[in-house]
Amino acid sequence: MSGNADKPGLICASSGLMTDLYQITMAAGYFQAKKQVEASFELFVRRLPENRGYLIFAGLEQALDYLRDLRFHADEVDYLRSLPAFQHVDRRFFDYLREFRFGGEVWALPEGEAAFANEPLLRVTAPIIQAQLVETYLLSTINFQTLIATKAARVVESAQGRAVVDFGARRAHGPEAGVLAARACCIGGCVGTSNVHAARILNLPAVGTMAHSFIMAFDSEEEAFHAFRQAFPETTVLLLDTYDTLEAARKVARMPGPIRGVRLDSGDLCALSKEVRRILDGAGKKDVRIVVSSDLNEYRIEKLIQDGAAIDIFGVGTEMVTSRDQPALGGVYKLVELIEGGEVEPKIKLSLEKETYPGRKQVFRQNDAQGRYAGDVIAKADEELPGGKALLEPVMKKGQILKPHPPLSEVQLRAKESREKLAPEIRRLRQPADYPVHYSQALKDLLQQVLQSMNARMVPGTDL
Structure with missing residues (x-):
C-alpha cells in the first residue's frame, strides 16, 4: 500500500469539492442545457431555534474569502471525471471547471448584526452555475458560526457583565470547528479563548x-x-x-x-x-x-x-461551542430570481411549510424613540422605506471583496450594541417574545402576481 504523503490535506477551504455532489451534477446539467441565466439566491433561517429570540449573524468573512479564492484544481477535476455519475457529461464541462472563478456579487448584513427568521442574511447574484455551486459552503460556515455566536451572546448576557472565556477547543466537533467556534464566541462577547491557534490567527487573548x-x-x-x-x-x-x-x-x-x-x-x-x-x-x-x-x-x-x-470569570466550553441545547441552525439558500435577456423572473417555492417570497429583498430596521430596535420590514430590494435603515450592504462585486474585513473587535462591538438595542423580553433566556418582522405591501403584491402567473400556466385556457 502506498503512503499518503502525496495526498492533499483534509481541509482546503478554497476547493471546489467542498460541496455536495448534487451541486456539481446540477452545474453539469445547466452547462449541457446551455442555461446561461443569472440567478439570485438568498440565505435565511426559516424559524429561530427554541428559546432563541434573535440570531447574531456570523461567518461572513470566511464566506467571502471562500468565494474570492474558489477553484477547481486539476487533480480535483480529474477526480470528478473518474466518477461514474459524470461518465456521459460533455468534456467541455470539465474544461469549464478548470477555469472556474466566482464572478458574482454579494449583499449581506454586517457581520455581528442581530437578525431574525426569514430575513435574508446574504444574497448571491451570479450566473446560475456559479450561484448554485457555492450553496453548501455558504450554508455550512454561516449556519455554524451564527449558531455559536448566538449561543455565546446568550451566555455572555447571563453573566451580567462578568467575563466569559471560551474553553471549548477540546469539546468542539473537530479542530477546525474549534477555531471557527472560538471566532464565533468572540463575536458573541467572549473576552478570550483557550484555543491557541485561534488566538494567534484571530488576534484574540489566549487564556488558560x-x-x-x-x-x-x-x-x-x-x-x-x-x-x-x-x-x-x-x-x-x-x-x-x-x-x-x-x-x-x-x-x-x-x-x-x-x-x-x-x-x-x-x-x-x-x-x-x-x-x-x-x-x-x-x-x-x-x-x-x-x-x-x-x-x-x-x-x-x-x-x-x-x-x-x-465568581469573576466563567470558562465555558462544551455547551457553548456545540450549542448543546440547540445544536443545529436550519439556514437555507433559496432561488428567488432569474434574469435572462434583461427579463426578470421572480421565483418562489410552494412546498408545505417551506414557502418563500419571490424576488431580491432588503431588510429595513426601524428604531423607537429610545433608539431600540422596534421592528423590521422585509421588502423588495428596490424599495425605499422612510424611517427604516436598509441592512443588507454590497460586500462583493465581480468576485472581488469590496472593502477590507473589519477587525474582530469591531464585529464583537456591533454584536454587543445590536443585542443591547433589543427589548429585554426579546433577549430572555426562556420563552422570549417575538420580534416584529413584517413584509412590505409591495412584496406581498409581488407574491400574488407570481402566484397568479403560476396558476395561469398550470390551468390551460385561463386568462388572467
Whole structure:
C-alpha cells in the first residue's frame, strides 16, 4: 500500500469539492442545457431555534474569502471525471471547471448584526452555475458560526457583565470547528479563548490555567503550586479542586505575594466560590479572581449569579461551542430570481411549510424613540422605506471583496450594541417574545402576481 504523503490535506477551504455532489451534477446539467441565466439566491433561517429570540449573524468573512479564492484544481477535476455519475457529461464541462472563478456579487448584513427568521442574511447574484455551486459552503460556515455566536451572546448576557472565556477547543466537533467556534464566541462577547491557534490567527487573548494532571504530577499540592507560580509569576491561576478545594484555598492564602486567580472545576460552585472568597479575603488577597468551569451554560450561570456566587470569570466550553441545547441552525439558500435577456423572473417555492417570497429583498430596521430596535420590514430590494435603515450592504462585486474585513473587535462591538438595542423580553433566556418582522405591501403584491402567473400556466385556457 502506498503512503499518503502525496495526498492533499483534509481541509482546503478554497476547493471546489467542498460541496455536495448534487451541486456539481446540477452545474453539469445547466452547462449541457446551455442555461446561461443569472440567478439570485438568498440565505435565511426559516424559524429561530427554541428559546432563541434573535440570531447574531456570523461567518461572513470566511464566506467571502471562500468565494474570492474558489477553484477547481486539476487533480480535483480529474477526480470528478473518474466518477461514474459524470461518465456521459460533455468534456467541455470539465474544461469549464478548470477555469472556474466566482464572478458574482454579494449583499449581506454586517457581520455581528442581530437578525431574525426569514430575513435574508446574504444574497448571491451570479450566473446560475456559479450561484448554485457555492450553496453548501455558504450554508455550512454561516449556519455554524451564527449558531455559536448566538449561543455565546446568550451566555455572555447571563453573566451580567462578568467575563466569559471560551474553553471549548477540546469539546468542539473537530479542530477546525474549534477555531471557527472560538471566532464565533468572540463575536458573541467572549473576552478570550483557550484555543491557541485561534488566538494567534484571530488576534484574540489566549487564556488558560492548569489541569489536574499538573497537580497530580508533583509529590504535593504545595509543590505544584509553587512550581507553576515560579514559571508564571505574573499570571498565576491555580486549580483548587484536585483534592480538597477549601484546603487548597487556604494554601493559596498562605502563599506570599500576588496571585492572579484560582479556578474551581467541580462541586457546588456557588457555595465553594463564596467560601474560597472568604478565605482569600481574610488573608488580604481580595484582588485574586475566582474562575469557574464545569459544563456551564447560560442557565447555570444565571442561577449561580442569582444565588450570589462569588465568581469573576466563567470558562465555558462544551455547551457553548456545540450549542448543546440547540445544536443545529436550519439556514437555507433559496432561488428567488432569474434574469435572462434583461427579463426578470421572480421565483418562489410552494412546498408545505417551506414557502418563500419571490424576488431580491432588503431588510429595513426601524428604531423607537429610545433608539431600540422596534421592528423590521422585509421588502423588495428596490424599495425605499422612510424611517427604516436598509441592512443588507454590497460586500462583493465581480468576485472581488469590496472593502477590507473589519477587525474582530469591531464585529464583537456591533454584536454587543445590536443585542443591547433589543427589548429585554426579546433577549430572555426562556420563552422570549417575538420580534416584529413584517413584509412590505409591495412584496406581498409581488407574491400574488407570481402566484397568479403560476396558476395561469398550470390551468390551460385561463386568462388572467
